[in-house]
Amino acid sequence: MTDLRRYQDPLTIQRVLHTASTIAIVGLSANELRASNFVGYYLKRHGYHVIPVNPRESEILGETCYPSLLDVPEPVDIVNVFRAPDALPGIAREAVAIHAGTLWCQFGVINEEAARIAEDGGVTVIMDRCLKIEHARYVGRMHWLGFNTQRITSVRAGLQ
Amino acid sequence: MTDNTSRAEEARAFGFETRQLHAGQRPDPNTGARAVPIFQTTSYVFEDPESAAAYFNLQEYGNTYSRIMNPTVAVFEERVANLEGGTGAVAFASGIAAQAAALFTLLQPGDHVVSSSALYGGTVNQFKHLLRKMNVDLTWVDPDSAGAWRQAVRANTKAFFGETIGNPAGNVLDIEAVAAIAHAHELPLIVDNTFATPYLCRPIEWGADIVIHSATKFIGGHGTSIGGAVVEAGTFDWSNGRFPVVADPSPAYHGLQFHETFGPYGYLMKLRAETLRDLGGTLAPFNAFLFLQGLETLSLRMERHVDNALAVAAFLESHELASNVTYPGLPGSTYRPLVEKYLPRGAGAVFSFDCAGGRAGGLSLIGGVTLWSHLANVGDAKSLIIHPASTTHRQLNDAELRAAGITPGTVRLSVGTESVEDLIWDLEQGFARVAATAGKKVATA
Numbered sequence: 352m353t354d355l356r357r358y359q360d361p362l363t364i365q366r367v368l369h370t371a372s373t374i375a376i377v378g379l380s381a382n383e384l385r386a387s388n389f390v391g392y393y394l395k396r397h398g399y400h401v402i403p404v405n406p407r408e409s410e411i412l413g414e415t416c417y418p419s420l421l422d423v424p425e426p427v428d429i430v431n432v433f434r435a436p437d438a439l440p441g442i443a444r445e446a447v448a449i450h451a452g453t454l455w456c457q458f459g460v461i462n463e464e465a466a467r468i469a470e471d472g473g474v475t476v477i478m479d480r481c482l483k484i485e486h487a488r489y490v491g492r493m494h495w496l497g498f499n500t501q502r503i504t505s506v507r508a509g510l511q
Numbered sequence: 512m513t514d515n516t517s518r519a520e521e522a523r524a525f526g527f528e529t530r531q532l533h534a535g536q537r538p539d540p541n542t543g544a545r546a547v548p549i550f551q552t553t554s555y556v557f558e559d560p561e562s563a564a565a566y567f568n569l570q571e572y573g574n575t576y577s578r579i580m581n582p583t584v585a586v587f588e589e590r591v592a593n594l595e596g597g598t599g600a601v602a603f604a605s606g607i608a609a610q611a612a613a614l615f616t617l618l619q620p621g622d623h624v625v626s627s628s629a630l631y632g633g634t635v636n637q638f639k640h641l642l643r644k645m646n647v648d649l650t651w652v653d654p655d656s657a658g659a660w661r662q663a664v665r666a667n668t669k670a671f672f673g674e675t676i677g678n679p680a681g682n683v684l685d686i687e688a689v690a691a692i693a694h695a696h697e698l699p700l701i702v703d704n705t706f707a708t709p710y711l712c713r714p715i716e717w718g719a720d721i722v723i724h725s726a727t728k729f730i731g732g733h734g735t736s737i738g739g740a741v742v743e744a745g746t747f748d749w750s751n752g753r754f755p756v757v758a759d760p761s762p763a764y765h766g767l768q769f770h771e772t773f774g775p776y777g778y779l780m781k782l783r784a785e786t787l788r789d790l791g792g793t794l795a796p797f798n799a800f801l802f803l804q805g806l807e808t809l810s811l812r813m814e815r816h817v818d819n820a821l822a823v824a825a826f827l828e829s830h831e832l833a834s835n836v837t838y839p840g841l842p843g844s845t846y847r848p849l850v851e852k853y854l855p856r857g858a859g860a861v862f863s864f865d866c867a868g869g870r871a872g873g874l875s876l877i878g879g880v881t882l883w884s885h886l887a888n889v890g891d892a893k894s895l896i897i898h899p900a901s902t903t904h905r906q907l908n909d910a911e912l913r914a915a916g917i918t919p920g921t922v923r924l925s926v927g928t929e930s931v932e933d934l935i936w937d938l939e940q941g942f943a944r945v946a947a948t949a950g951k952k953v954a955t956a
């Protein structure tokens with residue numbers, strides 16, 4: 352069993368959240384009730400440039416959709432994956448090929464081989480974590496709904 | 512994206528005493544207020560129409576209406592969740608409302624619950640009458656018998672329920688063993704942790720899936736407010752096929768699949784966005800503020816509560832007019848091994864004993880004390896005493912009392928944080944009255 356804590360380091364997560372601007376979402380659904388759509392909508396709302404990657408659609412959330420990561424015509428900071436774990440090694444190879452900064456795999460999207468491929472290719476790996484939740488934890492308003500952000504700080508933050 | 516890149520937070524495992532002061536609250540970004548502001552408002556102005564829609568769709572974390580969320584209440588919720596080691600919490604206007612909502616979120620008519628039989632009377636009423644009215648069936652089991660839990664499971668069972676420390680018999684739940692049986696049947700274990708508080712025991716660490724609190728008791732700690740909370744561990748698989756009411760598209764929320772969409776937050780999202788929305792029972796912000804004041808000193812008070820409780824229990828155990836002292840922290844308690852495992856810092860501060868002289872003896876004791884407060888509550892910093900046979904259970908005859916596990920002379924104590932010698936002195940006064948009354952009776956007989 353993979354020790355996932357290695358891919359869930361809070362300092363790495365905060366660095367990735369704070370430095371990224373372009374996020375390609377692999378497996379983004381056009382269905383407004385699916386988790387991937389919730390995440391894409393949220394990230395767009397918070398100022399990230401969201402690029403849908405889904406071979407079955409041409410446009411999602413008002414953004415041009417691409418069939419694969421290799422077709423995305425601009426640099427990608429985060430590759431955010433909503434696919435079955437066995438699809439992950441292929442996606443990791445593509446993430447390395449396009450020089451993505453981070454491979455971010457959602458809850459349950461766990462594949463040790465893919466993590467190794469990405470890391471060997473110089474791509475940061477976050478695994479079994481939700482990008483929306485981590486953003487809401489460190490930047491957003493997750494604490495407004497009584498969730499345990501696990502944050503302890505007496506630093507006065509900026510306006511929300 | 513954000514401009515606040517300079518102060519990344521380390522993944523430090525902060526201590527309980529730090530978290531009871533800080534968890535859930537950062538200094539107010541608008542004003543810098545260090546204390547938790549009381550947001551006494553029913554509703555919140557939306558930034559723009561799109562934001563309003565995003566909040567109602569649950570696409571964005573946002574405040575809409577204080578029946579469903581409030582920033583002061585949210586601090587209390589997060590603090591309780593943090594101290595219990597849960598993924599989040601939802602607060603309610605009482606412990607009993609919290610419990611009803613926790614169950615309503617995962618049950619539907621035709622379901623079945625297996626519950627410990629050694630419970631707070633208010634819970635017994637809720638289960639026996641309210642749940643049955645909703646066509647939910649119940650099986651009461653001896654909480655000390657692993658076999659009883661196992662044998663009670665049916666195809667339509669949806670949860671196990673027990674109390675960390677039973678009220679008032681002082682039985683200690685073998686949380687790890689009962690959780691293992693629940694999980695073997697793909698069921699969640701719900702534990703009422705009111706008497707232990709997260710300082711003395713954290714049921715989630717032993718496998719519990721949902722923790723219920725009456726915050727009215729030790730969390731508030733000062734007898735000022737009624738309130739409760741539901742905490743979830745966030746690890747239970749609600750998509751295991753037994754819980755369509757949590758996992759399937761929700762007709763009450765335009766087809767949203769709470770567990771699939773929100774993952775470890777799905778149950779709590781549903782609890783808030785549907786059950787709290789539809790049942791009400793919302794905690795008021797001012798009461799949340801008072802509970803937060805209580806939580807800031809939780810560990811300090813509990814240390815004193817358990818020290819005093821053990822001293823008072825030991826005094827009673829050696830007193831000739833007291834018997835059957837149910838404090839599980841006593842060295843001779845049958846629950847000693849479970850106390851050592853689950854409650855190493857102390858076994859709470861609520862227990863009962865039988866006063867000599869039966870009903871008249873219990874009444875004399877209550878009439879003789881002047882420092883202990885005669886009232887129907889527990890968990891106050893002040894010491895509390897009640898005689899069930901003449902108050903909460905006065906409609907029952909002696910035989911019915913015994914069936915409820917109470918004798919005519921049973922007295923329940925909630926030991927406070929006063930000088931312990933004063934508490935013992937006062938009980939001595941009470942026992943003197945018991946002896947005098949009994950003596951008079953003998954003389955006139």
